[in-house]
Amino acid sequence: MNAVPGTSVYGESLRRFAGKEHRRWDPTRSKLGAGMLRTNGDPAALLPQAGSTVLYLGAGHGTSVSHLYDHLCGQSNRLNGRLVCVDLAPRCLRDLTAMATQRPGLVPVLGDARQHGAWGVLVPTKVPWLFQDVAQAGQVDIFLAACQRFLAPGGVGLLSLKAASERWTGEGEAALFNAVAQRLAEAGLTVVETIDLTGYEDHHRLFHVRNGGLNHA
């Protein structure tokens, strides 16, 4: 349901069903949306519980964030969610900040996903859901460090991995994605599913993990 009725965020169409306005979620513009269409499991398992506090790293201009907000917070944040979204590009923050003016509970942060010290105070307790889509080198290290610091035991982590951003000297994309899954597992995360986004986002995988046993020292 559209949390800001009458408003389209990125040109998506609006439709009314049973008296409620909904926004079309374009899977070619949102890896979270693509993952929900491509998962072999329950798409709802990729979403956080409505009303929870979540962390999104690499928020971009807010395309996926806007849909997540509809689900997590609802109109005027009646569900009492909190969506902390971090991006290091000022032009993205400008758009996220404009979105936040109509979306209480949306917390845009101009920051580097690798520099927890600068913004981690905004996430004082561990979160049940963490999404990362930074499309830069070292995506796996950034994700593991974020899970270590912010993901609650049993929480869901989603890593959108762009093959071209990795410095990979092994054989082919499939081997790269296998190596990433292995690293996640070796770090104590349970890899629930590796979702192939080909067709919506070529050369990308969405890794769905559960925090099974990271050391939370």
Ligand SMILES: C[S@@+](CC[C@H](N)C(=O)[O-])C[C@H]1O[C@@H](n2cnc3c(N)ncnc32)[C@H](O)[C@@H]1O
């Ligand atoms: C592919 S875009 C994100 C798209 C967005 N997730 C969506 O679905 O609407 C990747 C974003 O990551 C941001 N980014 C790259 N490296 C980052 C870092 N170290 N910390 C925070 N943001 C980063 C970029 O500025 C860019 O906006």
